[in-house]
Amino acid sequence: MIKTALLPAVATAMMLAGCMPAPQPAPTPVPAAPVPTTPPPVAGVSGLEEREPDLCGAKEYTQYLSQxxxxxxxxxxxxxYRVVEHRGIEPQDYDPNRIVFRLDAAGNINNIDCG
Structure with a gap:
């Protein structure tokens, strides 16, 4: 008889255990965002993106900047070579031996690089 009296108590304990909230997992740490690195500008030359090596020879044409x-x-x-108008659509094919002249809103050369 002791066994039958124990059965309702065990069943009640199991039902109450099912009503308890599930344990919450520990929060996962958020990894730090990588710091973007930018190459240093070419000394004394504005509008020329530094590419090492300069396969297309863009440095040879810096005298045409602002023209x-x-x-x-x-x-x-x-x-x-390729000429890219201000806000123009540029195909995404990359050729490191091709010179790219980029024009500003006034139609002047404001950047020369490879691509």
């Missing part, structure tokens, strides 16, 4: 984009056709380039 109208129309001078590009008169330079006599023998290498492949």
């Amino acid at each position: 109208p984009g129309s001078v590009i056709s008169t330079i006599g380039l023998t290498k492949e």
Whole structure:
């Protein structure tokens, strides 16, 4: 008879245990965001992105910075080049040997790099 009296008590204890909230997992730490690194600018040259190595030879054309984009056709380039208008659409194909002339809103060359 002791066993049958114990059965309701055990059943009640099990039902109450099911009503208890589940234990909460410990919060996972958030990893720190990586600090972006930017290459140092080329000393004394504004508008030229530093690429090492400068495979396309963009440094050779820095004298054309701030000049109208129309001078590009008169330079006599023998290498492949691309002219990117201000806010123009640029294809995403990358060629490290191609010179890229980027124009500002006024149509002047404001950046020369490889791509």
